[in-house]
Amino acid sequence: xVQLQESGPxxxxxxxxxxxxxTVSGYYIRSGYYFGWIxxxxxxxxxxIGAIHHTATAFSSPSLKSRVTISVDTSKxxxxxxxxxxxxxxxxxxxxxxxxxxxxxxxGQGTLVTVSS
Amino acid sequence: QxxxxxxxxxxxxxxxxxxxxxxxxxxxxxxSDYPSWYQQTPGQPPRPLMRNTNERSSGVPNRFxxxxxxxxxxxxxxxxxxxxxxxxxxxIYLGGGxxxxxxxxxxxxx
Numbered sequence: 501x502v503q504l505q506e507s508g509p510x511x512x513x514x515x516x517x518x519x520x521x522x523t524v525s526g527y528y529i530r531s532g533y534y535f536g537w538i539x540x541x542x543x544x545x546x547x548x549i550g551a552i553h554h555t556a557t558a559f560s561s562p563s564l565k566s567r568v569t570i571s572v573d574t575s576k577x578x579x580x581x582x583x584x585x586x587x588x589x590x591x592x593x594x595x596x597x598x599x600x601x602x603x604x605x606x607x608g609q610g611t612l613v614t615v616s617s
Numbered sequence: 618q619x620x621x622x623x624x625x626x627x628x629x630x631x632x633x634x635x636x637x638x639x640x641x642x643x644x645x646x647x648x649s650d651y652p653s654w655y656q657q658t659p660g661q662p663p664r665p666l667m668r669n670t671n672e673r674s675s676g677v678p679n680r681f682x683x684x685x686x687x688x689x690x691x692x693x694x695x696x697x698x699x700x701x702x703x704x705x706x707x708x709i710y711l712g713g714g715x716x717x718x719x720x721x722x723x724x725x726x727x
Contacts, residue, residue, distance in 0.1 A: 538718075546655075546663065546706050546718040559714030563618070595662055602651040602710070603668035610662055 502527040504535075504596050504608035514617045517584040522596030522608060523577065530554045530574040534599040537570060537581045539592040540610070547592075551599055552579055586615045619643055621709050623719035629697045629726055637722045638689040639707030645688030646709060652690035654683060655706045657721075663706060667692060694724075702726040 508520035522535070529535065536551035550560035552570045560568045569582040583590060593612050597604035620642040629635035639654075640646055648670045655663035665674040670690060671683035680696045690709070694701055707719040 545721040546657075548708070548716045548718055551714075551716070561717075562715065597662075601668055601672075603653040603665050603674065604655070604663070604708070605665050605674065607662035 621719040
């Protein structure tokens with residue numbers, strides 16, 4: 501059974517770079533499938549940030565593309581999200597999830613990242 | 618910029634039937650957009666319900682069904698139960714590797 505766990509700083513200063521890691525267990529990323537990042541500001545809806553394959557093929561939301569880097573480390577079975585120039589609008593719960601057959605079928609519990617000014 | 622639209626809220630009586638829909642600000646939703654649906658309760662990650670328009674995820678009761686109605690993707694709950702009170706999100710493929718969630722529908726069962 502695949503499990504995903506997000507980790508990283510819970511508080512980031514405005515204009516700085518946010519870095520999150522998603523550790524995957526119970527499934528080898530190199531086996532295939534895409535893995536994605538999704539965020540949810542407090543009290544609001546879900547936003548697709550992007551997704552990456554173990555081959556490092558990656559896609560990002562056009563609205564975030566200029567600030568987001570998604571990467572994968574198959575040796576650690578991890579994926580990462582970096583977002584630069586963060587503002588209060590980037591305060592959200594950040595989820596990583598596995599994407600199989602056009603659905604995010606397994607999700608991490610999410611981590612709340614707060615951007616402080 | 619394309620926006621995925623959902624009804625902000627809906628209400629259904631226990632045992633009743635409700636259809637939530639998911640559309641595009643520009644154009645129609647079809648099966649080729651691979652609509653999927655998620656259910657979320659407060660404090661929890663989303664739960665996958667339906668992929669590729671109408672394929673139920675493992676463990677999802679058969680009172681949930683998916684379809685295309687007109688130019689929108691639809692999630693129908695037949696015989697709603699109290700435990701179905703949640704927020705529901707759709708996810709649509711926009712092409713070029715890009716996906717987008719709808720704004721979500723808060724469903725009340727009362």
